[in-house]
Amino acid sequence: MSYKVGIVGATGAVGQELLSLLESRAFPVSELKLFASARSAGKRIEALGRAVEVEEATDSCFGGLDFVIFAASGSLAKELCPAAAAAGAVAIDNSSAFRMDPEVPLVIPEINPEAAREHKGIIANPNCTTAIALMATYPLHQQFGLKRLITSTYQAVSGSGVAAMAELETQMGQLSRGEETTVDAYPYQIALNALPHVDAFLETGYTKEEMKIVNESRKIMGIPDLIASCTCVRIPVMRSHSVSINAEFERPVSVEAARAAIEAAPGIDLVDDPEALRYPMPLEFAQKENCGAGRFRKDLAFENGLAYWVAGDQLWKGAALNTVQIAECLAES
Amino acid sequence: MSYKVGIVGATGAVGQELLSLLESRAFPVSELKLFASARSAGKRIEALGRAVEVEEATDSCFGGLDFVIFAASGSLAKELCPAAAAAGAVAIDNSSAFRMDPEVPLVIPEINPEAAREHKGIIANPNCTTAIALMATYPLHQQFGLKRLITSTYQAVSGSGVAAMAELETQMGQLSRGEETTVDAYPYQIALNALPHVDAFLETGYTKEEMKIVNESRKIMGIPDLIASCTCVRIPVMRSHSVSINAEFERPVSVEAARAAIEAAPGIDLVDDPEALRYPMPLEFAQKENCGAGRFRKDLAFENGLAYWVAGDQLWKGAALNTVQIAECLAES
Secondary structure, three states, X not given: OOEEEEXXXXXXXXXXXXXXXXXXXXXXEEEEXXXXXXXXXXXXXXXOOEEEEOEEOOOOOOOOOOEEEEOOOHHHHHHHHHHHXXXXXXXXXXXXXXXXXXXXXXOOOOOOHHHHOOOOOXXXXXXXXXXXXXXXXXXXXXXXXXXXXXXXXXXXXXXXXXXXXXXXXXXXXXXXXXXXOOOOOOOOOOXXXXXXXXXXXXXXXXXXXXXXXXXXXXXXXXXXXXXXXXXXXXXXXXXXXXXXXXXXEOOOOOHHHHHHHHHHOOOEEEOOEHHHOEOOOOOOOOOOOOEEEEEEEEOOOOOOEEEEEEEEEOOHHHHHHHHHHHHHHHHHO | OOEEEEEEOOOOHHXXXXXXXXXXXXXXXXXXXXXXXXXXOOOEEXXXXXXXXXXXXXXXXXXXXXXXEEOOOHHHHHHHHHHXXXXXXXXXXXXXXXXXXXXXXXXXXXXXXXXXOOOOOEEEOOOHHHHHHHHHHHHHHHHHOXXXXXXXXXXXXXXXXXXXXXXXXXXXXXXXXXOOOOOOOOOOOOOOOOEOOOOOEOOOOOEHHHHHHHXXXXXXXXXXXXXXXXXXXXXXXXXXXXXXXXXXXXXXXXXXHHHHHHHHOOOEEEOOEHHHOEOOOOOOOOOOOOEEXXXXXXXXXXXXXXXXXXXXXXXXXXXXXHHHHHHHHHHHO
16 A cells, blocks of 8 residues: 655755655655645655655645645644545644644654544644653553653754754854854844743743643643743753653552663663663654653652653654654554 | 852852852852862952952861852761761851751741741752742742642753753754764763653652752741652753642632732742733743742642742852852841
8 A cells, every 4th residue: 555645844944854754664655746835836845756846735636645744833733634534535734723622633643542443534743842841751641650840952943944053154164253143033042041932922921832742742642731931941952851850659669660661661671771871862763753751760850750850853753754753553444 | 248258169060159149149258268179279260340250169268268168079078067066167058068957947038037047157049949939939828838749840051051952053053954962971962852760760760850849848837747749850041940730729819919919029020911822931030130930820639729930049049149149147246
């Protein structure tokens, strides 16, 4: 069996990773259509061994496709995912547009693959930091019963797209030559800096990104009353997010059992040997399909608590890879 | 009144900042002696408008001095602070050697200046991250009664000394020219990376740095039963530490009262206007005497909780400035 696949936002950072992952994972693609904004239409892209001309994404362009993967803005997804579903395709959306819609499954295939199979035409791909944090947290939840989740993030610039990645590189060059930095992708210089600001601010003082992690964690793990709080911070790292996690559980925990749960879980590597100075680092988990978890220790702030650290590729498990895995999940079933 | 001042470790990163702060704050120095290891002895340093020859630090070099400030290793401090005290000077030590000694006050002048005046010849300067985190946390403790403190740090390379600062600069240049990076100051590349590893690992899985923050917070704020947990992370920032804080209090909290407490507190600026995209950033607080606090919001994980973010210069409030302020404290009294 092979599938007719469309990609909306094919020219962006996530779109490019989608094409390379469809190829490296040998997803059976019989036909490939690439869509983007009018500005990029007409461009030719080499992908999956063929040259494909990019078409403008419109609500009438999805006929005959099996899967349409959206790596575009929330507003474009909001407009076009229903059209893709109406045309008979399964729309898999990377944006936040449908994630909290009770009619739309929000899926990490290692955690809730069964939800994907209950779709009504649209499946949402989680926020990048949520996906990476839960890869390490869900196996612990299964073991000990998660009650409270406190996270501080260390997020890569790839989450802001290719222009932000280029800007960090430019700023590093400028700084090393003693020049003024060019600041455009963020309100402030990101090289040699940390911005406690990812996505827009809400009236509560939280950012949208912080609330995505809180709300999506509840939905994906199926813990509607999970107590959770998050602080999101952008740091000068290229493409892997890291998360510092303090988690409180219902049942007594042990570091040994936590490590064993991670070792037994799919999609996550245990990198936890302090004596050998081994712990997960964002640089090490760039362009890796698996995330990494380490620094496991009893959390001194909770009776049944664990503190730990996770790193994972924002463009892969945080976006493109998880999307392809959702398609694989449906293709298998 | 003016004072005879000695500095041990005068040629290091903190030593250099000490000299510039003694000058900029017009600390009354009648005589200045600079000490370092045998390797740096004989070197001449221009400081406070005079040229001073660096002498080798030995246990018999402190005679006649009023203050001896140690910006050296813990082992050297352990050996020489008692000698300085025995010679009649007040030894103010930047290392961790004496911080938890019940006979030695551990002082942040904005928080517990009275402790400084009860010294028996040695006063300890706190860990850099502790000092910066508590500048924002103590005013909230006074207001609401601190019960539980959870911190994740974003630490600058200056904490590892001048060689680490130079290495980050070198690595940025190498990366921007597409060259291999030189890795020496840390076990791994620090540019474009994050290392969840500051100071040595203990058997519990925590690092020494993490336990310093837990234990020193209790001692400085006088809350021996404070529940606390910490994760320390090195990021590619030059000289300011930042800390993401989740704090639970005994009494009901409000964001307005928290902001007012920070505004009324000495040594800390409130930088908290999400609408105007204003929050504290490490780059902004480099070479500032005050620390900055912002991102104040109700902590969703606790009934009486606040989440917030602090940034401050590691070499200044985290080290040299606080030390000079301790000397000022004693000079005034």
